[in-house]
Amino acid sequence: MQQLIKTTIASALFATFISSAALAEDLKIGMVVTLSGPPAALGQQIVDGFQLALEEKGGMLGGQKVELIIEDDELKPDVALLKATSLVEKNEVDFVVGTVFSNMLQAIFKPVVQSKTFLISPNAGPSTFAGSNCNPFFFVTSYQNNQNAEVSGMVANAEGFKNVFALVPNYQAGRDNVDGFKQTFEGQLTDEVFTPLGHQDFSAELARMSTSDADAVFAFMPGGMGVRLVNQFANAGLSENMKFMSVFTTDETTLPGQKDAAVGFLAAGSWAPDLPVDANLAFVKAFEAKYGYVPGSYAMQAYDTASLIDSAVSKVDDLSDKDAVRAALKAADFESLRGDFAFNNNHYPVQDFHMLNVVKRDDGKYHTSFVRTLAEDYADSFHEQCKM
Amino acid sequence: MSTTLLLILCLNGLQYGMLLFLISAGLTLVFGVMGFINLAHGVQYMVGAYLLFAFTGLTGNFMLSVLLSLLCALAFGLLLEFFVFRHLYTRSHLDQVLATFGIIIFLNELAKVVFGPTTLSIALPEFLAGSIQLTEQLKYPIYRLVTIGVGLLVAIGLFITVSYTRIGMLIRAGATTPEMVSALGVNIQRLFMIVFGVGAMLAGFAGVIAAPIYAVEPGMGDNMLIVAFVVIIIGGIGSVGGAFIAALLVGLIDTLGRSLATEILSFVFNPSFANQIGPALASMLIYVLMAAILIFRPRGLLPAKGVA
Incomplete structure (x- = not known):
């Protein structure tokens, strides 16, 4: 009996080990957005837009299965900081996608970029990180505020x-x-x-x-x-x-x-749901079919963020080669729903308005x-x- | 600064004050009469607004929806009293704060789950939607004038009820010495329930009135609750008359302050500095007022007799 229990425990442990080993190969993306309070609708658009892109690509970005961890910053800087720190330290994510609001971005910026994790903002584009405080680990897919x-x-x-x-x-x-x-x-x-x-x-x-x-x-x-x-x-x-x-x-x-x-x-x-770009019209149609509401720029930017990560990951063999990932991100080699899209030297977009x-x-x-x-x-x- | 603008500001202040009165009347009675801290009072304001949204969607008739919302708000208040608050009257204030705060979180999330997180709006019916030409340049929305009138009616009604009717007498007596009232054979439990239900209905009514002006969103009652507490503290806890005066005072000072603080400051300081601190100062004004009144009248402007 004793032996049986030991074996069971051992095999259970082994199974856990196997599954976590399998998980380790997944592409881990942490998302910090506002999902509570009155502005929750904005965060929800970002989640929906990102997940639509993921779904269209079969749950994979750049050929790797994605494990998406979504965190709510509750529009409180201390909560945002806590969630972001836990994402980079505990979950060891490869990318952090966030945030909706600029003050939340200010809160999570330092711990994320200092851990040499790429931080991609799907909405907030404060001037603070566009000028002399620009950072090699920080990208913005939306606009500068x-x-x-x-x-x-x-x-x-x-x-x-x-x-x-x-x-x-x-x-x-x-x-x-x-x-x-x-x-x-x-x-x-x-x-x-x-x-x-x-x-x-x-x-x-x-x-x-x-x-x-x-x-x-x-x-x-x-x-x-x-x-x-x-x-x-x-x-x-x-x-x-x-x-x-x-x-x-x-x-x-x-x-x-x-x-x-x-x-x-x-x-x-920089965008409207009827902006005459073929990919965009298809996106709006698919989005409305799935979620039942007209997407706003937040959803579009999240979708573009997923496409950006997809393009970068597929170009790089080893995600721990940060320089290669950065170069691949900077190339912005994806089909943006806005049409023309490029990154400037400060990793903020250059686009039409x-x-x-x-x-x-x-x-x-x-x-x-x-x-x-x-x-x-x-x-x-x-x-x-x-x-x- | 023209006189018409000043007139408009005063009307707006009155209208905001009436709204505050509707919320704080219930709060001050529940707090003063039962000694019960009900943080969930602001949430009942939100419930009123969502009820109106739901009913206008279902029936398409504004007045009917207002009536239905009021009845539902009353029923909802009684329900909350029966299931939750009744069990908290004898508990410490901390327990009451914890439980009612829990209700805030629960109902805010529920509103988000049922109606979604986006801000909703309610269209006014034709006969309330227009504006009245007050001066050559300026129109004032009819609906806001109606709000002021309705608030006044409720205030008069409450005043008469509390001062001259038997139930009002019991409420006042219950506030002073609940044990004695109970010993005289009055069902104090039922009295509390009535007070609570009416308080909840008034808050719901405020939400109903506010919904077409301010739009409907989860958590809309949270800020109102804070201001309502300021009002009942300024007015004197447990005093409906005090709540009325304080609500108008807070409404007027807040509205006038927001528009005039920057301009008044720019007489003294340079414009860009005034522009920086004016709005900040304006949002502090009602708290400064509360502090000042508490210094001179620690129990509020019109304290209810016998409330410690």
């Missing part, structure tokens, strides 16, 4: 707006967006209004807008703030006299809540729509400070 606002300035110029009223939340990204807008906008800013994050009632700001003589509004109000602002803007009857242009305010994550109130509103971005507007589709769903390209192969303004 300021760029969308800079292109909004071009939208305003192209539309002939002279006086613009800027409205953003009072935190770093809000201020970055106003600065970015001012950089390219040639007219006058009548007001710069900063609201608290999570602002509920925009009526005071709307009252100021209506008395400001501005011919357009520039807003950066992500998530629920955007839904409230746009609905209150429309309810106050301002849509008749003023144009509304924004970044991350009328996108696929907020449009289900804004509906008709947002139709015709202008936006700037477009004017977008909100449309209602025949089936009653809403999405941003490609109008025309405003900036071709547009690079961020910090890459020259990067010595890499």
Whole structure:
């Protein structure tokens, strides 16, 4: 009996050993995104976009079976730090994909890159790591945060707006967006209004807008703030006299809540669900079939991130050869849903930016729509400070 | 700064104050009368908003949905009282905080599972959606005016109930000496249940009213709860009248402060500095107000008699 138990334990141990040995050959990818609280929808898009890419490739990237570990940073820097540290130290992942928000990225940046693990951001693109603090282990597949606002300035110029009223939340990204807008906008800013994050009632700001003589509004109000602002803007009857242009305010994550109130509103971005790229149209179709909602740029960027990892892993024999992996990533030898895509010297993308507007589709769903390209192969303004 | 803008700001402040009053009236009664700390009160605000969303989707009739939401919010409050809170009245405040905090987390997640994490919105019916021309340049949404009116009606109704009716008398007596009221043959358990149910319904009503203006999302009640606690502390715990005055005060100061802080500061400091600290100062204003009032009136503006 004693002997039997010993054998059983031994074989159980052996089985565990075998399976963990098999696991060790898998490609391990850790993902740190925000999946709780009001902004959970953004993180969910990233998870869905990444998993769609994985599924299309049969659960493999670069010919290796993928073990994907998804962690929720809860939009708390300390939690993000803990999860990221455990991913690189305990799970020993090959890539960390994260995050949604720039402040979460700031939190996980150091431990990940110091462990010489590649960190690929599918959304956050802060200026802090684009200039002199750029890092050989850090890549961004989305954009540099300021760029969308800079292109909004071009939208305003192209539309002939002279006086613009800027409205953003009072935190770093809000201020970055106003600065970015001012950089390219040639007219006058009548007001710069900063609201608290999570602002509920925009009526005071709307009252100021209506008395400001501005011919357009520039807003950066992500998530629920955007839904409230746009609905209150429309309810106050301002849509008749003023144009509304924004970044991350009328996108696929907020449009289900804004509906008709947002139709015709202008936006700037590097992508729209109807961007005429064949791979993109196929992606949007497959995504909607699987998840039942229109993908936003978050899902697209996550999909591109998976494609990027796929292209890099398939080129490299040994993932521990960090220089080879870096060169393979840098080559960006994948078919981006955005069309042209390349990495700059700071590992931030060089890509086209477009004017977008909100449309209602025949089936009653809403999405941003490609109008025309405003900036071709547009690079961020910090890459020259990067010595890499 | 034009006078019309100032007028608009005051109306907005009133409207926000009414909303705060609806939430804090229930909170102050439950806290003051039963000595029960109900952190889940803010979540009942969210429940009201989601109920309205669900019912407008099902019935397509706004007024009917409001009515159904109110009934459901009441039933939901009674349900929570029966299954959870009833067992906590005699426990320590820490136990109450733990249990009600658990309910917050549970319901926030439930909302996310059932309705998804995205922000939802509710369209107003035609007759409430327009705006009224207040001055030549400025329109004010009808719905916000209605909100102010409804808040006033509820305040008057509550005031009459608490001050002049038998049940109001029992509530006031129960707040002072629950043992004595119980000894006189009043079913204090049922009294508590009624107070609790009405409190939950008022919070739900606030959520219903707020939903078309502020949109619906998981966790929407959490911030409101904090402000509601500020209101009942300023007003005096257990006092409906105090909650009313404090709610209007907080609503007005918060709304005016957010718009005017930057401009007032820019008279003294240079504009870019004012732009930096103005918004930060504005969001602190109500807490500064609370601290100041606590220094001069440690038990709030209108403390309820007998509540320690």
